[in-house]
Amino acid sequence: MHIQNIKVANEGTVNSMKTREECKAYVDALIKVIACYRHLATSVGGSSDCSNLRDELKRTREKAQDFAVANRNKLTLCLRDKNLPKDDRVEMERLWVSFSSSLELFHADMCKVFEMGQSFSFSSQNNLFVQTGMSGATSDIAARALSVQNINYDETVASMDRLEQKDEEEQIDKVDKMIYDIEMKVNVLRWTVEAKAPMYTDPLSNDTSSVAMLSLEDDDNDQCCDRGQVIVSVILCVIAMVAVVLSVCVVYLA
């Protein structure tokens, strides 16, 4: 699968900001989906494995591939633009490296899942799944993955590809080839790319959801109270206090 039309896009400096944003969004989306895919992959063969999981895996995989393709198109487009200003180019290269690394990760995960799926298949009679202690459903993660917005991209991507490919192996091959292709097409020198991300980062900058409540020390396993339970207990206390106050009032009045 190759890029249909290679426009040496002259998006122009006017739109460079916009393209940067777009590319960044693409890459972020891809990374997110891949992270979810990995979580799902760790459950394969374990006690929380079930056909749902396989299904979720498949869907996540397809989504990831879509994103990958989109990313690829976009980034190659940008990077092949000879007139790209230097700053943009640096940024693009950074994104490019992220993109290719995430593809590699994804590829590895896919291969592992494929192989494990074969050993722990549902079709065989005696399927012994490893009792790993996982009991919950993974649907939440899948939902998270699948909820990533489909960014509108140029539909030259050919969604017909997705429809045709049902086979996992083909998908793996596809990603494999993609990795190879992208290296061939765009030459990004890894050693010239400097990352911007800090070493020690706070993940919660964008995420307003719960603060990490679960802290696992090495030896001891006591855990802080879960947030939900904190709220519940607070409410109970409040109610108890109200009850006390009311009873006092009653006593006074009575």
Add this chain to the structure above:
Amino acid sequence: MTIKHCDYSQHYRPRMAFTKKIEALVLEMQDPDTGIKTQTQRLVITTIPHAMTGHDILEWIINRLQILDEEAQNIGNLVVQYGYIYPLQEPKNLILRPDGSLYRFQTPYFWPTQQWPAEETDYAIYLAKKNIRKKGVLEDYEKENYNILNIRLNHKWDFVIMQAKEQYRAGKERKKADRVVFEFQERAYWLVHRPPPGAPNVIDYGLDRFSDPNENQVTQKKTFDVYRREIIFNQHSMMKSRVKSSVSLGGIVKYCEQYFNHDPIMTGCLPSNPWLTDDTQFWDLNAPLSEVPTKLRVERWTFSFRELLSDPRGRQDFQLFLRKEFSGENLAFWEACEDLKYGDQSKVKEKAEEVYKTFLAPGARRWINIDGKTMDITVKGLKHPHRYVLDAAQSHIYMLMKKDSYGRYMKSPIFKETLNKAILPEPTKISESKFPFNKRHRRSSPSPVILRQLEQEARAKAAATGPVDITQLCKFTSPIPHLTVYTGFCEPTSPTGTALCDFPPPSPGLMTLPNSTACPSPICVAIESTPASERKFEPSSISTRFLSIAESTEMSVSSDSSTAVVKETKQPSHKSLVALSFSRFLKRGCSNSPIFATLSPKCPAVNSGKVQPMNGEPQHQPQHNHHHHHQGQQKTKKTNNFFQIKVDIPSECRIYPIDSGDEEEEDCPNSVKNNTVKEVICPWETITEEGKAG
């Protein structure tokens, strides 16, 4: 670019073959009926199922595999070490405790495989996640690794951080118990694949192959020659003698039975195992050349001739015996062959010639008795000497010794005496030390330099006792001062011992100073002197001349010894100095000096001008300070043989001025110019033969 993980055909030679086996075992453990019973782990608030006690696991393994406790423990440890089961309460301690501590199975995603080794990117992501979760509290080694990875993976650090964040957030979507389990799993995985410092890295299997071992590497062009070689190779393989497995197995059994008592691992070793008790007596008693061997060692000599020869002490004893029997040249020859085979190959030519001159040439000093055919082959081979040129002769001599002398040796009084004197060491008493932290007195082993000196002194001493024996045989089999084990030969036997030499002793008339008066100056004085002029043989007044020569030589020697420059000083000096320098000079291994050939108790019947002095070592002369004891002997020898000077020197004045470098091996090639008579010429050497020594 990140190099995609190449298989390099590892699947043709799997390194982690244990994975399949352990996986099968682990899967069997999952069986609800026959597997391991699980319980729930209670954490503070949550309960997590699928925990097992170590004891249960162990029991299950014992039952399933029908093995003993110890082995099951071992297997259990392996399973935990490789990460298929991880401990819940002591995560870093990867062993299987047979008590109630809890374990859980690892998810197959995190099982070790060879195809997908743990990647650095993944590790970086994991550390970043942990960092996030714990807000920067990482272990020291983790911090270090994190920094290293930051540098190494700097180009994709964005990705690492982003992926870590995303994974962290995605993990939140799970319910709490699962989150806990996932963290356990990940931590266990990385404890196995990136062990903390001090823990063994069990995953490491060494280097990866670079090519497929089954693939035909070289496609040779199939020429005629290739086929011809193939045919010869196959023919040879067909001709190879094969042993029936029953026979060979019987041999192995016999060997094991015979050596069972001698093996320090199977039956303990007698004083004690030095590694266990810190008592090095065992090594001292069994040193290669120990005065009194142990009983076991002597017993081993009776097993086979090969054992006797391979033990230096045994060889020494045997050599003593051979001396008495006057067949020491066999052993000497054998040792010379060994030296040729295993020694310095740059000197192969010289060594071969030495061997020829000493052992093989007709009328050689220590002629060995081999049949004509072998002699022919050997001599022919010596034209182009190489390592194995003396193999035929060596095996002949070996068989001779084995069949003949060995038997007699076993019955000889020498051996019986050695056997009687052999000691049986006492087992060491293990003192129960009250203090477990006793400071063990560890002695460092003596420096090899000192050891070597001692060894050489011992050799010299043994050689010094030689004169009592009529045959000064095999000076190099007995320890020789500064010879390597096999270099050089025996100095010829003393004239009185000519009867012992197995070659027809030359007539007295022939036994002369191999060199003449000419020697002294050329030898040591060398450089400046005009050798040519002095290479005349003056039969007359040899003795006096001799003495003066000796003296002058010595003078020059002494000066020589002090400085490396040879000066020509011909002032006679004090006798003591003479003696001193003389002995030193001898030690210089002036093979060129025929004088010393006679002066030393060597057989002047050396027809080869090149007499290897006893201490035949190339001139390293000044530094042999530890051979002082040797001087005394030399002195006596000198005086002894002083009057044995014969006339008619085969003046093969292979007298090389010392400075002209070539020390030891100035052999027939160069020599052989104006040899009068009795010159052992290597047959391949000279074209003009002046006659062979009779």
